[in-house]
């Protein structure tokens with residue numbers, strides 16, 4: 133199961149660091165290619181040489197120790213990983229991860245990777261129960277980091293309680309299960325949308341005030357990009373019309389980059405006739421400045437007014453033009469979710485409306501997860517719990533495929 137899997141193991145400074153030797157050894161025996169990064173504190177507990185000998189790969193601890201001139205080490209490790217696991221993870225490293233600190237080789241690599249991340253905490257029972265640690269773990273969970281719960285028992289500090297790093301044998305089993313699920317998710321994913329042409333919009337539009345200022349919103353593009361990826365995995369031919377996004381779409385997805393609502397409208401309209409499904413996950417500005425100044429506006433009085441005019445409602449325009457296309461909108465709401473979502477569905481002539489309460493923790497803008505309710509003209513189709521945006525995308529497209537009759541023959 134682990135044959136050829138590239139696993140980056142981060143070892144931080146707790147007494148459980150000694151267990152990392154067994155963990156490396158067992159992963160290597162299972163065929164994994166293990167690359168270890170140690171923090172300076174970890175080196176107080178176990179030597180680089182031990183982990184290098186067991187992994188048969190160089191061990192990294194210094195961000196500036198660039199051994200191979202052709203690559204930047206932390207980016208190289210971040211990119212090569214199929215999985216990054218931090219075991220043991222101290223309260224300090226968990227806090228750094230939660231707050232995006234990058235002040236050593238491990239935290240920098242963790243910030244740079246797009247691979248799945250697992251964390252096996254190990255610390256004193258009171259530290260593990262401290263509100264700050266709990267909050268940091270909650271933040272990381274909401275971003276998709278998975279935790280391997282510590283066991284209970286006698287801790288090295290003398291206390292009895294929860295905080296002992298899970299045993300290496302169990303961690304290896306969890307990793308094997310992770311790869312087994314990931315493999316079956318990709319290889320057995322039915323190609324329900326084979327031959328279908330799908331346009332997905334993602335991100336926020338940018339409405340210019342002048343050459344250096346603009347109006348935008350909090351959309352990161354994660355939801356739209358997740359839909360584009362899931363549609364590709366299900367066999368569809370995907371075009372992603374992207375406003376301002378913070379994530380990099382995969383290289384094999386065709387991206388049309390736009391800025392304003394008008395540009396997004398023009399791009400989508402060009403693709404419209406030829407599409408089977410259009411999904412509008414983008415957060416489009418409802419208003420734009422009446423006139424964008426072509427020079428930087430100068431500061432003058434104590435107040436200034438900006439006259440805004442309505443942008444084109446892209447979804448509504450598509451709804452008016454709908455023939456055979458299946459049209460899906462998203463509704464970003466803060467209250468009365470069902471009422472507003474169903475009103476938008478009807479007014480914009482959509483087949484499905486995906487409503488998210490963007491004030492809920494773990495839903496809406498920027499988060500790795502979303503909590504959505506999917507409506508059609510008759511009412512609620514499906515109410516999903518908090519799921520990764522990838523899983524939300526997959527569920528939405530499965531419903532869509534069923535409704536349009538599956539793949540094109």
Ligand code: PMT
Nearest residue numbers: 352353354355412415416445446447461462463464497498
């Ligand atoms: O990008 P992320 O950070 O991952 O966040 C995801 C998200 C919160 C942006 C996404 O889940 C979402 O809710 N997208 C829709 C945001 C939005 O603009 O909602 P709305 O209720 O204002 O608009 C309803 C629908 O009309 C949307 O499909 C929107 O794309 C569309 N619309 C709105 C205005 C306009 N001028 N033209 C449009 O097409």
